[in-house]
Amino acid sequence: MKTFAYIGCLGFIAVITTEFGIIGILPQVAEYYKISIDKAGYLLSAFALVIALTGPFMTLLTSGIDRKKIMTASLFMFLITGIVSSFSPPFWLLMLVRILPAFLQPVYIATALSVAVAQADENKKNELMSIVFNGVTIAMVTTVPFATWISGLYSWEYSFMVQTAVSLIALIIIQLMLPSIPVKEKKSYGSQINILKKPVFIFSTLTNFFMITAWFSTYSYFADYLSKAKGMDTSMISYMLFLFGIIGIVANWTAGKMLNKNVAGTTAFFLSGTILIPILFYISDGNLWATILVIGIWGFLYSPSFLNASTYMISSAPGALEFANSLATSFGNLGVTLGTTIGGWIIVTKGAEYTPWIGLVFGLLAFLMMILRSIFEKRNQQLAPC
Template sequence: MKKYAYIGALGFLAVITTEFGIIGILPQVAAHYQISIDTAGYLLGAFALVIALTGPFMTLLASGFDRRKVMLTAILIFLVTGVVSSFSPPFWLLMFVRILPAFLQPVYIATALSVAVSQGNKQNENELMSIVFSGVAIAMVTTVPFATYIASRFSWEYSFMVQAMISVVALLAIYFVLPPMPVNQKESYGSQLQILTKPTFMVSTAMNFFMISAWFSTYSYFADYLNKAKGMDSTMVSYMLFVFGIIGVLANWAAGKMLNKNIPYTVAFFLSGTIIVPILLHVSGGNTMATILVIALWGFLYSPSFLNASTYMISSAPEAMAFANSLATSFGNLGVTVGTTVGGWIIVSKGVQFTPWITVVFGMLAFTMIVLRQYLERRELLQPDKVSP
């Protein structure tokens, strides 16, 4: 039943609007608090770091609770964050309420995916997951650019009001549509932790980390990059986020279909953007039309990254899907933290125009992990032949 997957996507829309809505308003937040852009970037980086450090443990702890209650609790915390942030509190409090929902973000994602997949079969599992992850792309084409646009027209606080309203809609949808979902058979912690001993899973985890680090070393500073490297104002940046997102919706749909056919090749195809896009951004120079086309390609190749990362990791440990996905979320967000931090360092030391080249470096490391996993899987297939009778 796809209905549950669409409800999961709506909640994901609220989650992503809160997590990444900050990207389009970082310059305004930095100006308001009279801090540097890399310091303002901690609002994104700290959120992601909390997810990276606590995600798997929080998911394990929540695995025995009613799934509907877990999803409601998570979205409620995101609502509180949006409301408090909209009052432009002191920076330390803004940072605190930004961090708070990060503890439950991977719990929500893992739970929403489990609920969606539980209503389908093995053949359409990746398609149902892509529906849930479409919340990311839809946020990028609707709520994130809209929040950025509203902030450019009024003030950055209005961006958080938009985030709060989306959380209210998601909260009501989950409450009225999903039935109670108690967990009848809880998997033991030991059986779930066992996937950490699988070399292919650990290599897949490293691929996820490097891939997300690659994208976010530049994407975290999307607004600042387009402002300073491409000469676009805040309103134009909101339009670029719209272009970025609308292409991303199509990309997530395409990725879901492609993943059903071949997971490694699909991941490699979209990962190629970490090499191609930085080169094209450099070549496009100050040509606005060329830059818009590159941003469209950027949106297409970037948008399914979290879906690809989760599917790639789960495919190496299908016996512990929820825990594998929580690790995918955690290491993906560790990648967000590292990418944002390294990108911020490059901005301070060299300039924002150099951040895309960090994307290339991390992208090459991610490709290396894909090749290494292929090698490990081939070796595992040959292993029985080496055992003498």
């Protein structure tokens, strides 16, 4: 049902606002706590690392629980995080409350996606998934830049107040509009874990991992990169986040349509941005309008990355939708962790202007994994009995 997809999308906005809303305020957080930018980046990378390490296990453990209860509990944790963070607690406590909801983030995403496509025709599933994933791009165009803009006007704590408000709205809507959805038939753990033995799924997973690592080596430091490498102030950066998100909504809708026709081709098309964007940023140099144009292209090619990664992985494991989704979320966030860590290290040791080139290296690795998957798929088809 499209209604369920839109409800899932709303919750996704809250989840993404909490996870990535920190990106626009990392320089202010670093200044407030008197720490380096790469240390402040732990607020993003630690969140992502918890998701990467616990996501599949949490999804398996909760696979028999009523879907509405799971989605409600997840968003309640995000609400608590926003409230505590807005009081500018000691850094260790800020880190702790950032980590706690990460345990339930992949559970929410996998559940929202499975609820959205549960009663859909096969040829409509990718489109419904794109509606849920639009929560990412809608957050990028509304709540994330708004939180950055507010923090520029007042202080970084106001960014967390925005996150709190979004989580509260999503929680109320889910509580009022989503019916109870008990699990009728719980799949055995073994039947779901079995996909880990398939080489095609393994290469799909590595494609996801390298793709997200490539994008987040720069995107995690969006504000810092545009400030140091392109000379933009906080207000201008918030406008760039807005532009990034507006174009991202169009990109996600386009990707959803394209995925229905060709999953691998669509994934490769958007992945090409990891190679194209560093080159374009280098060519744009200090030209403001050229830089804005590149940011627009970046937003279009980056925004469907999680949708592409999940769909690409699920296409190799159609019988284990939720578990495959949780693995997509986990390895994607492992990519966020690695990309953020390497990007922060590059900024500290070399300079912010070098971070996009890290994306190019990991983008090439992702393409290599796609080629290997294609080779194994063709080999399996040749070995299959007629």
